[in-house]
Amino acid sequence: MYNAEAAIIDNPMDLFLIIALLVIVSAIYSYINARFIRLPGTIGIITIAVIVSVITLIVDKADPYVARYLTLLAKNIDFSKVVLDIMLAFLLFAGALNVDTKKLRREMFPVMVLSTIGVIISTAVFGLMFHYVGLLFNIHVNLIYCFLFGALISPTDPVAVGAVIKGSKLPTHLETIITGESLFNDGVGLVLFITLLEITRTGADNIDIGKTALLFVREVFGGIALGVLMGFLAFRLMRSITDFQTIVLVSLALVMSISIICIYAGLSVPLAVVAAGLFMGNRSINSNSKQHTHEALENFWKLIDEMLNTVLFVMLGLQVINLSFITGYLETGALAIILMLIARWISITIPSTFLRRTLQINYSNVNILTWAGLRGGISIALALSLPHSAYREIILAGSYFVVIFSIVVQGLTLNKVINFSFRDKEV
Numbered sequence: 001m002y003n004a005e006a007a008i009i010d011n012p013m014d015l016f017l018i019i020a021l022l023v024i025v026s027a028i029y030s031y032i033n034a035r036f037i038r039l040p041g042t043i044g045i046i047t048i049a050v051i052v053s054v055i056t057l058i059v060d061k062a063d064p065y066v067a068r069y070l071t072l073l074a075k076n077i078d079f080s081k082v083v084l085d086i087m088l089a090f091l092l093f094a095g096a097l098n099v100d101t102k103k104l105r106r107e108m109f110p111v112m113v114l115s116t117i118g119v120i121i122s123t124a125v126f127g128l129m130f131h132y133v134g135l136l137f138n139i140h141v142n143l144i145y146c147f148l149f150g151a152l153i154s155p156t157d158p159v160a161v162g163a164v165i166k167g168s169k170l171p172t173h174l175e176t177i178i179t180g181e182s183l184f185n186d187g188v189g190l191v192l193f194i195t196l197l198e199i200t201r202t203g204a205d206n207i208d209i210g211k212t213a214l215l216f217v218r219e220v221f222g223g224i225a226l227g228v229l230m231g232f233l234a235f236r237l238m239r240s241i242t243d244f245q246t247i248v249l250v251s252l253a254l255v256m257s258i259s260i261i262c263i264y265a266g267l268s269v270p271l272a273v274v275a276a277g278l279f280m281g282n283r284s285i286n287s288n289s290k291q292h293t294h295e296a297l298e299n300f301w302k303l304i305d306e307m308l309n310t311v312l313f314v315m316l317g318l319q320v321i322n323l324s325f326i327t328g329y330l331e332t333g334a335l336a337i338i339l340m341l342i343a344r345w346i347s348i349t350i351p352s353t354f355l356r357r358t359l360q361i362n363y364s365n366v367n368i369l370t371w372a373g374l375r376g377g378i379s380i381a382l383a384l385s386l387p388h389s390a391y392r393e394i395i396l397a398g399s400y401f402v403v404i405f406s407i408v409v410q411g412l413t414l415n416k417v418i419n420f421s422f423r424d425k426e427v
Contacts, residue, residue, distance in 0.1 A: 014076070021073045026314045041306075042163035042313055043411045049317020050404065057324055074321035080384035082315070083377050087308055088186075089259045089273045094305035095158050096183055096277025098298055103176045104278070110359045111180035113351050114369075119154050119185050122347035123192060126150035129339045139332055145391040148196045152383055152395075153340055153402055154347070155189030157376030158182040160403075163309050164374055164411040169418050174365060178372050186378060187271035191219050193382055200389075215266075223268030227275025230258050234276070238285040244293060247285070248300055313407075316377050319400065326397040333401025340402050345370040364421040371417045375399075375406040 026045075029052075033044030053074070060067040104111065127147035134141055141149070161182040165175055195212055234254040238247045255273055262269040284294045320326070326333070348369050352361040361369070383399040386392050 018073065018076050021069070022077070022311060022314065025070070025073065025318075026311050029314055029317075030310055040164065040167050040411065042160065042309060043408055045310055046313040046317050046404070046407055049314050050320055053317055053320035056321055060321075070318070071321055074318040077315055077318065079315055079319055079322075079377075080381040083312065083381035084385070085259075085263075087312060088378065088381075089255050089269055090304060091159050091308055091312070092183065092186070092270055093255045093273040093277040094301040094308075095162050095179075096274045097281040097301050098305075099179060099183070099278060099281060100176070101278060101282040103172065104180050107173060107176045107180060110177050110361060111184060113355065113359060114177070114181045114348065115155075115183075115185035116188050117351055118181070118347040119188050119192065121350055122154035122343045123147060123150035123189075125346050126154060126339055126343035129343065130336065133339065134332075134335065137331055137335060139335065139394070141391050141394055144196065144200055145389070145395065148193065148200060148386075149336075149395045149398065150343070151189060151193040151196050153336070153375060153379050153399055154343070155185040155375075155378070156182040156373040157378050157403075158186065159309055159312060159378075160374040160376030160407050160411075161372070162305075164407070164414060165372060168372075169415050170368070170372065171422075173360075174368055174372075177361075178369065181373075183274045184271070187220060187223065187268040187274070190268065190270060190382075191216050197386075201387075218266060219268040220271060222265070223262060223271035224275045226261060226265075226267055227258060227272035227277075228279050230254055230261075230272070231276035231279035235280050235283055235285065238293075238297075242293075244296060247293060247297060251280075251297060251301070312377050316380060316403070319380060323396060323400055325393055326400055329394060329397035329401075332394055332398050336398035336402050337405045340375075341370065344373050367421050368418055371410055372414055373406075374410055375403045377403075379403055 029045050029048045030041075032048055033039060033041065037044050037048070039047065052070070056067045056070045060071055064071075124147070127143065127150040130139075130149060131141060131143045131146040134146075156178070158179075161178055165178060168175075170178070195215070198212075231254070234250055237250050241247065254276060258272045258276060259269055261267070262272050281298075285297070286292070286294045345366065348361070348366050349363075352359055352363075352366055356362075379399050380396075380403055383392075383396045386395060
């Protein structure tokens with residue numbers, strides 16, 4: 001008799017089986033949401049995934065045989081590796097390719113301030129508050145690990161943000177700022193995360209400031225330069241042909257080649273693919289013989305974006321099975337949610353106060369930007385990549401609570417916050 005469980009673990013085709021099961025589960029969750037629940041896509045899918053995963057944990061304790069397939073699926077997915085090494089580049093490129101670059105240029109200054117200074121302020125504020133406020137609740141975490149927690153949870157997630165604000169009533173300029181910020185701040189957040197992680201390994205006294213600064217410059221500016229160069233080369237190739245299939249293959253090869261080069265050259269993958277996507281999105285590959293080619297390419301990447309979004313949030317919900325210990329950290333999760341919202345608000349308020357004329361962000365906008373700053377799978381992936389330590393479970397559990405609250409609660413109530421902020425004003 002065919003043993004599916006053994007096949008998943010031992011068969012050379014196990015990768016295909018995992019992918020097949022993941023796609024099937026994603027299709028089922030997506031159908032249930034579209035047919036019965038009818039919540040906004042991302043919110044509905046992750047809600048179903050979390051509920052089913054909780055039920056699976058309960059059933060697994062009563063009869064492991066009944067829930068074994070979903071449990072095996074969750075345990076055979078390396079979430080951190082899949083998100084950071086495979087899916088992230090495609091999702092960021094798709095998001096950047098479809099950004100309105102004319103609107104982005106008008107809002108570039110607030111986007112860059114929030115995606116750099118804002119992330120650093122949020123990391124520092126959250127780290128300090130989590131360390132000292134946590135002591136009041138008997139949560140003891142070393143300060144450097146609190147900053148590490150802040151670094152992985154401070155950047156807004158472009159996938160979650162893009163999925164939720166599609167159906168929101170956000171004013172156009174705020175939507176552009178939030179979208180642009182989420183595209184750029186991942187690169188800054190990752191560099192900050194890597195730097196702090198290195199400090200936890202070697203100690204603050206052994207960190208070479210010059211070497212760290214050089215690392216930052218290489219990853220950030222090297223990644224952007226590579227993205228623009230590769231985007232230019234791909235654009236020229238696409239302009240020289242009319243076969244749409246080949247054009248699509250060139251775009252896929254572009255994302256994959258950027259990822260490979262960045263990994264081996266030590267450059268920022270997120271910033272490189274975003275730069276390539278923005279470069280290509282700002283220039284049409286259309287010619288007289290292919291009037292709709294660029295639009296078709298954008299539609300192809302929109303489809304890739306939406307499908308990968310669905311799979312990503314199903315995987316995110318499945319992580320409940322692997323992180324069953326989070327029920328022991330309810331207090332930690334609640335504290336992390338509150339402190340993250342405060343840190344986000346402060347990280348926007350401080351730049352807005354000192355650069356109010358140039359940023360053009362008033363205090364009503366600050367509240368909206370705070371509530372629309374969603375976290376997602378990238379934060380969980382970074383938390384899962386942490387080496388084993390006395391604080392890993394606390395950070396992982398806290399990150400998961402923040403992400404679920406961010407997507408479900410903030411996502412569902414975003415329009416109410418917008419309406420409340422503009423109740424006496426015209427949008």
